[in-house]
Amino acid sequence: MIHNTMPVPAKRRPSSSKRRRASHFALKKTKTVLCQKCKRPKLPHVVCAFCGTYKNKEVLKSKLDKKEMKKLNKQEAKSTEKNQSQ
Template identity: 45%
Template sequence: MPPLPKRKSSRAKRGHSSSHYKMKLKSLVPCPQCRSPKLPHHVCPHCGYYRGRAVIPVEDKEKASS
């Protein structure tokens, strides 16, 4: 007979096991360009820079041509 928990865990206890509550929103690094928090190893959504150069154009100076 293997060791078993002495009693069934209550609903509250079960609800508190939090292995699924983590994840998400872990690390943010400041963008070297604009200082806004961004995901590491990602293009900054704010200024569109990655590794010191503009990767994606950001609609800021070049306003929409509508």
């Protein structure tokens, strides 16, 4: 004689109950707002990934700022080399 040791549901769940239970599994659309500085879409209550600002305050140094700083440093280095050579 073979005995089933796995648990089985006591009663079958009606399809309406199953659908009601599964209604909360639906995906919700993500809401976005425009950044006040660069006007690009971003998630609310999150630092802007492009410009690095949050509530009009610069929180992170963005990649653009780093690139601009490198350019400025190179230009300053070139100008100081020219001044020293003259």
